[in-house]
Structure formats: C-alpha cells, structure tokens
Ligand SMILES: [K+]
C-alpha cells in the first residue's frame with residue numbers, strides 16, 4: 001500500500017466516521033428527526049475538508065453534541081492532512097517512502113528527516129497554543145452569553161478560523177460586526193496565520209531563537225548547530241500572502257464602491273473589503289452577503305479563491321507558491337532565461353512540471369464541477385453563482401452566494417466530491433491512483449515543438 | 453528595433469490602414485453615411501486578427517468595395533502574422549535575430565534556415581491553391597446567384613474559412629444549411645486545414661514526395677538528401693486535432709441533446725454537433741444560434757476556444773501543442789518522471805516554461821476582458837455570455853451569443869484590444885515590450901519549494 005493511498009484512505013475514513021456520528025439522533029436538537037445521509041455526509045466532508053460550505057445552518061440544525069463533532073472533524077482535518085498522512089504512513093509502512101518524505105520535509109522546511117513524530121507533536125502544540133490564545137482574544141464577541149457558552153463559542157470560532165474552516169454558528173455570519181476588532185483583527189489574524197501554515201512560521205521561529213542564542217553563546221559552538229536561513233518557501237509565502245491581502249482588499253474596495261450599501265460608513269466599507277480579502281483566499285467567514293456582490297467582485301473572488309493559501313497550511317487552492325512559480329516563469333520567459341530563478345536560487349524542472357500539473361488539474365476540477373452544476377440545475381442566469389460555488393468547494397473556501405442548500409442532490413454530491421478532491425490535492429489523488437512508478441534513468445534526445 | 457517590435461508595429465499598421473480604408477464613403481452602400489471610427493476599427497481589427505466578431509452585419513452594412521477591403525485584410529492577417537513578421541524583420545534588420553529565427557524555423561518545421569523569402573512564397577502559393585480549390589468546391593452554395601456574384605461569394609467564404617476568419621456575408625450565418633456537403637464537408641475541411649497550419653502539412657508533403665522519389669531514384673542518391681521524418685510537432689498536432697474534433701462533436705451532441713429543437717432530424721443534430729466542434733476551436737462560422745445554447749454547451753465551447761488551433765496556423769487559443777504539453781506534463785508527474793517525453797523525444801525545459809506562461813497569460817487576458825465587460829455592462833445574468841464573448845475574442849474565434857453589437861463602446865474597445873492581444877500572442881507582445889535581454893550563462897543552486 002503506497003503512502004499516498006494510505007493518506008487518501010485515512011481521510012475517507014475520517015469523513016465516513018464523521019458522517020455516521022452526525023447521523024446519531026443526539027447530534028440534532030431534541031424533538032427533531034435525525035439528519036439525512038446527504039446532510040450528514042455534506043457536513044462531515046465540509047468539516048473534514050475545512051471548507052465551510054453548508055446545506056443546513058450549523059448553528060440551529062445541529063445540537064451542541066453535533067457541533068462538538070463538527071469541531072472535532074475540523075480540528076482533525078485542520079491539523080493538516082499532510083502531517084496526518086505522513087504519520088499514518090509512518091505507522092503503517094514503518095518508513096516513509098522517499099517521495100513522500102521529500103514532501104513532508106518541504107512542509108516542515110527542515111532538512112532533518114529524523115524525528116517525524118516529534119515534528120507532528122510540534123505541529124499539534126503550535127496549533128493548540130495559537131487556537132487557545134485566539135479563543136481568548138476573540139471571546140469579547142460573545143461577552144453577552146453565560147460563561148460556558150462564551151467559552152464554547154470562542155473556542156469553536158477560534159479553531160474554525162485558524163483551521164480556515166469557516167464554520168460559523170451564526171446564521172448571518174459576521175455581518176454587521178465588521179468594525180469589531182475581534183473580527184478585523186483577531187479572527188483575521190487567526191485566518192492569516194492558519195493560511196501561512198506551520199512550515200514558514202516554524203522557519204521564522206527557528207531563526208528568531210538562533211538570533212536570541214547568539215547573544216549568549218560563543219560563535220564557535222553556534223556554528224556547529226548549522227546554518228540558519230530564511231528558506232525560499234518562507235520568503236515566497238510571505239511576499240505573495242502580503243501582496244494578495246493588500247491587493248485583494250484594494251481591488252475589492254474599488255469594484256464594490258460603485259454601489260455602496262445605504263447607511264454604511266467608509267470605515268465599514270474598508271473593514272469589509274479587508275475582511276473579504278482575508279477570508280476569500282480560503283477561510284470562508286463573511287461580513288457581507290456574497291449573493292449581493294457585483295459580477296466583477298465575484299469574478300475577482302473566484303481568482304483569489306483559485307490561488308488560495310500556502311502549502312502545508314489548512315487552506316486550499318493551487319497555493320501561493322504555485323502562483324509564484326507561474327509569475328516567476330513569466331519573468332524567466334520575458335528575460336529569455338531557460339531556468340526559473342528566485343532569490344538567488346534555481347527552482348528545479350520537476351517542480352515546474354508539478355506546478356503546471358496543479359494548475360491544469362485544478363482548472364479541470366473546477367470546470368468539471370461547474371459543468372455538472374449547470375447541467376443539473378440548468379439555470380443560465382445563475383451561471384456565475386454555480387461557478388463561484390464550485391470554485392469555493394474546490395479551493396475549500398466555503399463562501400457561498402447562498403444557493404447551496406437549494407441545489408439538487410446530484411449537485412450537492414458533486415460539491416462533496418469537489419471539496420474532497422480540492423482538499424487532498426488533485427495531484428496527490430492522481431499519484432495515489434497511479435501507484436508509484438519506477439524512476440526513469442534514461443533520457444530521450446531533445447526535440448523542440450512549435451508553441452505558436 | 454527588435455524583430456518582435458517590428459512584428460507588432462507592422463500588425464498595428466495593417467489594422468490602422470484597414471480602419472482608414474473602411475471609413476471611406478465608398479465602403480458603404482450608396483446613400484448611407486460612412487462608418488464611424490469604432491465600427492471601422494472594430495471591423496478592421498476583427499478582419500486582420502481573423503476573428504470574425506462584428507458590431508455590424510458585414511453582408512449589408514458594407515458595400516462590395518468594403519467587403520473587398522475586408523477580404524484583403526483577412527488574407528493579409530491569415531497568411532500568417534508569423535510569416536509576415538519574419539518577412540518584415542528580414543527586410544528591416546537584414547538578418548533575423550537568433551530567437552525569432554528559431555520561432556520561424558518551428559513554424560516551418562524545417563531545419564534549413566536558408567531561403568526565408570522562398571519559404572514565404574511557398575506559404576503564399578500553398579494558401580492560394582487551397583483557397584482556389586476550396587472556392588470551387590463550395591461554389592454550389594451560391595448556384596442561384598449570377599456568375600460574378602457566385603464567384604465573389606465563393607472566394608470570400610473560401611478565404612474566410614481557410615484563414616479561420618469566420619466572416620460570413622449572410623446575416624443568419626450558415627443556419628439551415630448544415631446538411632449541405634459544401635458546409636459539413638467543404639467549409640469544414642477548409643477550416644480544419646487552416647487550423648492545422650502550414651508547418652505540419654508541409655512536413656507531410658515533403659515525406660510524401662520523398663516516398664514518391666524512392667520509386668525512381670537509387671537509394672544512395674536519396675540518402676544524400678537527408679533524413680525525412682514526421683516531426684514531433686506534426687504528430688502532436690494531428691493527434692490533438694483529431695481528438696478535439698471527434699471528442700468535441702460527441703460532447704456537444706450529448707450536452708445539447710437534452711433540448712432538441714422542434715422539427716430537427718437526428719442527422720441535422722449530428723451535422724450541427726460536427727460543424728459546431730469544427731468551427732468552435734477557432735473558425736467562428738455557425739450553423740446554430742449560439743445565444744440559444746445551454747450553459748453546459750457554452751462552457752464546453754469556452755474550453756474548446758481556449759485550446760484553439762495549431763501553432764503557425766491562422767487560428768488562435770493557447771494552441772494544440774501547448775495543450776499537449778499540459779497533458780504530457782500530467783503524465784510525467786504521474787509517472788514520477790522529471791522530464792516530459794513524447795514519441796521518444798524529450799521536450800526541453802525552456803518550452804515547458806513557455807507553455808506555462810502562455811496558459812497563465814491567456815487566462816489573465818480572458819479574465820481581464822471579462823472583468824471589463826461585466827463592470828461596464830453590469831448585468832449579472834449575462835455573465836456567461838460576456839465570458840463567452842471575451843474568450844471568443846481572445847482565441848480569435850468570432851462565435852457570438854449575439855450581444856456584441858449592443859455592448860457599450862468601452863466594452864467594444866476592450867474586445868478590440870483582446871482580439872489584438874490574442875492574435876499576436878500574449879507572450880510575443882510581452883517579449884516585444886520587454887526587449888531582448890542577454891542570455892544568462894550562470895545558474896544558481898537548486899532549491900525545492902513547497903507546492904502543497
Ligand atoms: K474554508
């Protein structure tokens with residue numbers, strides 16, 4: 001059994017268990033009938049994939065028990081399908097196959113392959129600390145509730161934000177709260193940290209400790225601990241993330257400014273544009289009604305969702321590094337270079353192939369899902385909303401124009417499949433299905449083809 | 453002045469001259485006012501770019517003189533911006549810069565760089581012969597007209613089909629004529645040949661002559677003329693073209709079968725699906741009303757338009773070879789190979805970079821144009837039609853849901869710019885703007901980045 005297959009299988013098992021749990025009568029408020037298969041499957045998939053699309057309102061449809069199951073599924077999914085997959089692979093195969101190991105090493109941005117379980121513990125500790133601090137920071141939002149309730153709501157939304165799950169226990173989302181610092185500050189920061197992922201943050205923390213140690217330790221002993229440098233992935237992730245956050249907010253502010261909502265101040269509009277830019281790339285919370293957005297904002301939203309968050313994070317999309325590869329490729333072609341360079345390093349050809357594959361497969365998945373939705377629903381005027389929902393599912397974003405609950409069962413099943421494919425990564429799925437082929441040692445002679 | 457800049461400039465000059473000519477009063481039927489700037493510019497750009505989008509009906513808006521101007525612009529554009537650009541570069545700079553030469557060599561699929569003007573003459577002769585034969589073959593469509601008229605209509609539509617221009621002098625297009633062999637046979641074949649381009653056809657002709665010579669010439673003399681083989685580009689172009697033609701027809705037949713038009717026979721539906729598949733990839737003729745297509749057919753149409761025709765042809769899109777690079781890349785990643793192989797050859801990394809750039813820039817151009825259309829028009833329900841029109845303009849296809857004439861001037865200007873960018877190739881435009889940089893001789897050390 002290949003590691004990739006173990007990883008897909010374990011994820012399917014998580015969704016299946018979650019579905020069964022959510023079908024228990026006690027997961028529903030007293031006196032109400034249990035959830036149907038489709039409702040439970042959709043919610044479990046959405047929670048495990050940290051997507052946040054819903055066919056029912058999670059705040060009223062599920063009991064507190066049901067909401068705790070969802071919280072567990074979000075946390076399990078959010079701790080990273082990558083670390084989970086690598087861990088399972090370690091247990092099952094007793095050694096990580098070379099290729100999987102390389103992927104996991106990427107995730108952790110460390111050249112030490114040594115103690116994988118130690119690193120997973122590190123990820124878990126790191127996640128729990130941030131979520132705990134986050135829960136305290138945003139608890140002011142529910143200060144009107146009894147203490148027990150306040151704690152539950154704070155923890156649920158902190159986990160949901162850091163894991164980029166976007167599940168919200170309020171039917172109206174965060175609409176009307178865009179000026180609360182807990183929203184534009186606390187929740188936004190949790191989303192951004194979750195979207196950057198463990199690798200780059202761990203890399204920065206290591207460098208910070210190293211700088212701190214310099215003050216106390218002799219230079220010679222320090223040199224023996226090895227070089228410490230900001231990795232290329234870390235630099236790319238931070239630059240692209242900042243550019244997309246700021247650029248997205250500015251563009252969304254401009255495209256929506258054409259029709260300001262009555263009674264809204266400029267500060268509310270700025271706060272909405274900022275939060276919208278933060279949430280769109282993968283989180284799925286909302287302070288505005290997405291169904292009311294202009295077509296231009298929806299299209300820009302689709303582009304931002306497609307790019308998504310950073311690798312090894314709880315977010316989706318083609319990832320910021322893959323987007324950077326496309327940008328860097330353009331720069332190389334313009335400069336007539338045959339290699340991709342970034343920050344004094346060359347990106348290997350194998351990674352360019354992977355980048356092109358990710359873009360092609362992601363486009364195929366989104367177009368395929370949209371095609372199923374438009375064929376099943378056959379409402380030409382709603383095309384953009386179907387396109388938006390399909391992209392939201394694939395990029396595990398979870399923003400919605402509000403049409404998901406009223407879609408036909410076949411469309412909802414298509415969204416479930418798309419969330420799954422989007423979360424575990426189309427390429428990983430394909431590798432899992434294809435099995436591991438032997439590495440080729442020959443190389444055919446070059447032949448240029450005509451590209452136009 | 454770099455060759456790429458000469459090429460862009462000469463193309464701009466052609467459009468500008470065409471616009472001025474079309475503004476002459478004699479280009480309009482007697483008694484009618486001259487065309488406006490926007491009408492003339494749109495028509496001239498559409499003709500030079502062999503797109504076929506129109507803001508006016510070319511059959512009634514222009515006089516016979518005007519239609520002759522359009523015919524001339526189509527022929528000039530259709531003889532290939534590549535051969536035109538290379539020819540101008542040869543005249544102006546007296547030698548073709550290494551990079552341009554390589555591109556031109558690709559086009560001709562020949563390793564002889566020798567007599568470029570001879571090859572251009574070859575292209576012109578080849579084009580005129582096919583168009584002449586085509587005109588005779590489809591002349592039956594206008595047998596009810598006087599001889600002079602019949603000749604003009606036959607020549608106009610033969611040139612328009614082979615150059616994939618899609619200009620049609622009948623307001624209803626070819627609707628209702630889908631069962632005429634001149635349409636599903638003659639015009640379809642002209643479109644397919646034009647979309648394959650000179651390179652692969654020339655390659656096959658050379659091999660055929662070589663096989664023919666074998667019969668008469670001693671083996672030794674023949675060996676001295678060099679190896680003759682089907683090039684990788686030729687093989688890719690034919691395989692992808694056939695797959696897209698057949699696959700497109702089948703899929704379009706299935707997606708439209710859900711709502712058969714009253715009174716249509718199964719043969720009409722098959723003929724329509726076939727012609728639609730042929731015309732969609734870049735030609736722009738139509739035997740059905742595109743405005744009435746299901747959303748699914750429109751979305752599949754957008755995908756087929758995006759892929760487009762073959763390199764060095766009169767068609768647009770990212771090109772069949774670029775599409776093949778994406779497919780081959782996927783195969784390589786699945787087989788865990790670090791090189792792209794096809795037919796016993798390796799495709800160089802430089803070309804993969806170029807392929808990824810073409811895909812990224814094409815998506816950007818189409819999304820940008822769609823964005824302008826939806827912002828200017830602001831009709832959410834028409835999103836898919838705007839998307840369709842923008843893709844049609846970029847891929848120089850020219851199919852239309854019928855909304856182009858009623859778009860606001862700013863949207864029409866956006867379509868003009870998109871047709872231009874799509875025709876000369878986004879990458880070529882960028883290279884032209886960036887100028888030629890010096891080839892790098894160093895290479896930085898490799899560093900893998902995390903892709904997700
Ligand atoms: K999400």
Ligand SMILES: [K+]
Nearest residue numbers: 503616735849
């Ligand atoms: K065309």
